[in-house]
Amino acid sequence: MPRRLLACAASGVAAAFVAAIANQRAVRARPNIAAQAPQMTGVASRWIRTNHAGASVTLAEGPIAVVALLVGTGVGRLLDNSDRRSLAVAVASAGSGAIGAYDDLYGTTQAKGFRGHLRALSSGEVTSGLIKVLGVGLSAGAAAALVQRARPGCPKPLCRAVDWLLDTALIAGTANLTNLLDLRPGRAAKVIILLGSGLVGFGAAPAVGAAIGSLPSDLAARSMLGDCGANALGAAVGTAAAQALPRRSRLLACGAVVALNLASERVSFTDVIERTALLRRLDQLGRPGPRQLFLHDLLCVEFLEQGLRLLELPAGGKIARPPKAEPRLVVACQDDVCLAVLVDLAELERALRGRKKGIAAHRDGCRA
Numbered sequence: 001m002p003r004r005l006l007a008c009a010a011s012g013v014a015a016a017f018v019a020a021i022a023n024q025r026a027v028r029a030r031p032n033i034a035a036q037a038p039q040m041t042g043v044a045s046r047w048i049r050t051n052h053a054g055a056s057v058t059l060a061e062g063p064i065a066v067v068a069l070l071v072g073t074g075v076g077r078l079l080d081n082s083d084r085r086s087l088a089v090a091v092a093s094a095g096s097g098a099i100g101a102y103d104d105l106y107g108t109t110q111a112k113g114f115r116g117h118l119r120a121l122s123s124g125e126v127t128s129g130l131i132k133v134l135g136v137g138l139s140a141g142a143a144a145a146l147v148q149r150a151r152p153g154c155p156k157p158l159c160r161a162v163d164w165l166l167d168t169a170l171i172a173g174t175a176n177l178t179n180l181l182d183l184r185p186g187r188a189a190k191v192i193i194l195l196g197s198g199l200v201g202f203g204a205a206p207a208v209g210a211a212i213g214s215l216p217s218d219l220a221a222r223s224m225l226g227d228c229g230a231n232a233l234g235a236a237v238g239t240a241a242a243q244a245l246p247r248r249s250r251l252l253a254c255g256a257v258v259a260l261n262l263a264s265e266r267v268s269f270t271d272v273i274e275r276t277a278l279l280r281r282l283d284q285l286g287r288p289g290p291r292q293l294f295l296h297d298l299l300c301v302e303f304l305e306q307g308l309r310l311l312e313l314p315a316g317g318k319i320a321r322p323p324k325a326e327p328r329l330v331v332a333c334q335d336d337v338c339l340a341v342l343v344d345l346a347e348l349e350r351a352l353r354g355r356k357k358g359i360a361a362h363r364d365g366c367r368a
Helices: 002-029 033-039 042-046 061-079 085-106 113-122 128-150 157-180 187-202 205-219 226-244 247-263 269-275 277-284 345-354 356-364
Strands: 048-050 056-058 292-294 318-320 329-334 337-342
Touching: 002 061, 002 187, 002 205, 042 085, 061 085, 061 205, 061 226, 085 128, 085 157, 085 205, 085 226, 128 157, 128 226, 157 187, 157 226, 157 247, 187 205, 187 226, 187 277, 205 226, 226 247, 269 277
Parallel strands: 292 318
Antiparallel strands: 048 056, 329 337
């Protein structure tokens, strides 16, 4: 027992350490990703995603989470080679992460939701989302088969077949549900930590550790899990639940997961969270607070050759007007994004024609 506890703790710590260090380096490698994103081409541009607030973030967090999870699983297996739970978790997370990475890099958004993919299929089109559903399902089925081997269950073939189908649905459904929640900074990682904390002794410790290590850059809206990371972590927690729970509890858990997946076709989880005070506080917990910006800082805008482009402020940005400043800027905020534009764009454009060098020098030395 002490050996198993040590292996469990070490696997979580190892996954958290790898995820934290790797995400920190990934973010530091591109300190100004918003400015670099338009110049990126080829495969590099595929690793950049625009989040809900319109900011550019890196998808490197997803593969990092998968690697961290697998490293943690390996550490746990080295310290306790009698643990047969880790293999199923590794298979589920690696398979779901790989197919999620494919969707991140090469997927399209023409069809959304199960109904959208089925409608596209009825028209003869195989969407990347449908390929992801099949891929996650196959990896979940393989993991469920490994769970069956380690479980002293019913010897009857029909009974084992029902258990396999139940475990497969639970693992695949949890993977997809986690991905559906990855719409705001830190949300999916918090769900993994919340659900996986009670299952750390059944193989979820590396997933919880990877989620904890990913939180700082995710909450800061510098990176996101994407389909790769969300599917992998969700599949790992689903596999741990399949290994830990008795059949009746697995039926209840699977029913809840399937119901939430189906509800997402008609209900916005974000709207529900925003309307519920407790959920809204938990969802916003850990995100950076509002940043005060002065009007003279807002002159740090990016000028295009033909004039002025809208200035995008940091998430949650507020405007503070210093004394003696002229209110020449109009600010409009929607969700977590504020846009500021000068009132007289034509006047600015005329001034820009003769002052490009001076403005560029001012932009380089600005503080915002």
